[in-house]
Amino acid sequence: MKTTLATLLASVALVGAAQACEITLRSSDTHPEGYPTVVAVQKMGELLEERSDGRICVEVFHSAQLGEEKDTIEQTQLGVIDLNRVSLGPFNNIIEETKVFSLPYIFAGTDHMHKVVDGEIGDRILNEFQNHQLVGLAYYDGGSRSFYNSQKPIHSIDDMSGMKFRVMQSDVFVDMVDALGGNATPLPYGEVYSSIQTGVIDGAENNWPSYESSGHYEVAGYYTLDQHLIVPEVLVMSQTSWNKLSAEDQALVKQAAKDSVPVMRQLWAEREAASEEKVRASGVEVVADIDKKPFMDAMVPVYEKHVTSEKLKTLVEDIRAAQ
DSSP: OHHHHHHHHHHHHHHHHHHTSSEEEEEEOSSOTTOHHHHHHHHHHHHHHHHTTTSEEEEEEOTTTTOOHHHHHHHHHHTSSSEEEEESGGGTTTOGGGGGGGSTTOSSSHHHHHHHHTSHHHHHHHHHGGGGTEEEEEEEOOOOEEEEESSOOOOSGGGGTTOEEEEOSOHHHHHHHHHTTOEEEEOOGGGHHHHHHTTSOSEEEEOHHHHHHTOHHHHOOEEEEEEEEOOOEEEEEEHHHHHTSOHHHHHHHHHHHHHHHHHHHHHHHHHHHHHHHHHHHTTOEEEOOOOOHHHHHTTHHHHHHHOOSHHHHHHHHHHHHTO
16 A cells, blocks of 8 residues: 555655656666666756756656657657657668668777767768657667577687577567577567577577676676677657757757767666676686687678668768768
8 A cells, every 4th residue: 555655655756746847858768776867857957957947858668667768759750659769770771871870890999980970970870860750869788799508709700600699679680690600589688588598599699797787698698799889879859749849949959969979878887887797706717819800791781681781881981981
């Protein structure tokens, strides 16, 4: 009874806070409370409320309360959700230009990725969202993804031969694993732990925080830092919601989003370091000294298949030149 009453009072408080603002922007995130992306959007809300003299607020619905990313993207396009923090992967089949950030080894490292997304190339891709009922506001970090498995340490491409790896439901990711000699198995994220445990798959690929927080390190004790993907995440706004704002308020929203980025990056760096420390302390065998060149060379057919238009080819060339 006490818990129910506390929940009710919290709900009333939330509604009261929302009613105090002229405009309340509903924001979706699949990550849990306290995750760097969630905290960053909450910070954006604080900045907006302060700079608008309390007129504009942001209410963040974390932990996939409003649905998984595919569903929330559609709801944002329709104007049901105002703001949405989403991985770029789900946009690959909607906005062609976002594919380039999902290409294996497109970035030489995190600093290179930051340089690209913070500059003209990043803005060029954010501008493409306006053709899909969305406004691209800012990029957040998603870490570098590496392979982990339950069978053996991976030191080279040869070690991946025939191994079954879970990937997101993305053609690029499937082709990447296949090009490395492995067997790509698209699976929902929530099924990975049990699938590794029961031998349905040998492993998966992800960043330090996800590898740790999911508990995958408990059943897949070999982690190879090949860092094949450094895919940024994106904060978008519904075009419908955006159009309801004055030009002055639009500028406030855009600036608050940009100003939340350094906050997110700092939190991400801290989270990444803490997760790595916990994983290493657990006894996981980490392969850090790996020659990435053979892995990168194996991606030629992946690029040939997915980088087909002149626009994408130009983007790839510009990204590489930005190093």
